[in-house]
Each structure stands twice: as C-alpha cells, then as structure tokens.
Amino acid sequence: MSGSVEVRQFLLRYEGEGHGAGYAGVPAQRAGHDAPRVSDDQVRRARLAVAHGATGAEDCAQLLDMLGLTPDDSGHSPVQQ
Incomplete structure (x- = not known):
C-alpha cells in the first residue's frame, strides 16, 4: 500500500x-457511487492492450484476471462493478 x-x-x-x-x-x-463507470468500450480496449503486450495465451489470461478484465458468470468484468 x-x-x-x-x-x-x-x-x-x-x-x-x-x-x-x-x-x-x-x-x-x-x-x-459517484465514481464514473468503466464502459464496455474501455474494457474492450484494455483487453486488446493486454493481449498485445502478453507473451502468450497463459500470460494474457493471468494479466486479464489480475486486472479484473476477465468476465464472470454473468458476463461482466469485475472492473465494471
């Protein structure tokens, strides 16, 4: 911290x-509750940036999960909640 x-x-x-x-x-x-929401487009662009910088599929999956960009069962990313 x-x-x-x-x-x-x-x-x-x-x-x-x-x-x-x-x-x-x-x-x-x-x-x-005053915080602006993360839009679907922002999440999409973040996922693309992570995928572009990842060294492989496993690295990409780990990075997406650490950043809260992996969708949950309802299809929403933790970063959007």
Missing part, C-alpha cells in the same frame, strides 16, 4: 516542477 503512496508523491513532485502545483495529470482514486 505504501508503494502506491510513494508513487503518487513522486508524481506530484514531478508535476510540480515547472508545471505548476496541483494534481495536473495525476489520476484521482475512484470512490463511492
């Missing part, structure tokens, strides 16, 4: 140097 905090702090420092202070370019965490 602290790793993501360190990455966020690094990005904030980097964005602050010569680019003005603030959160420019750093994505905020999605939270609660």
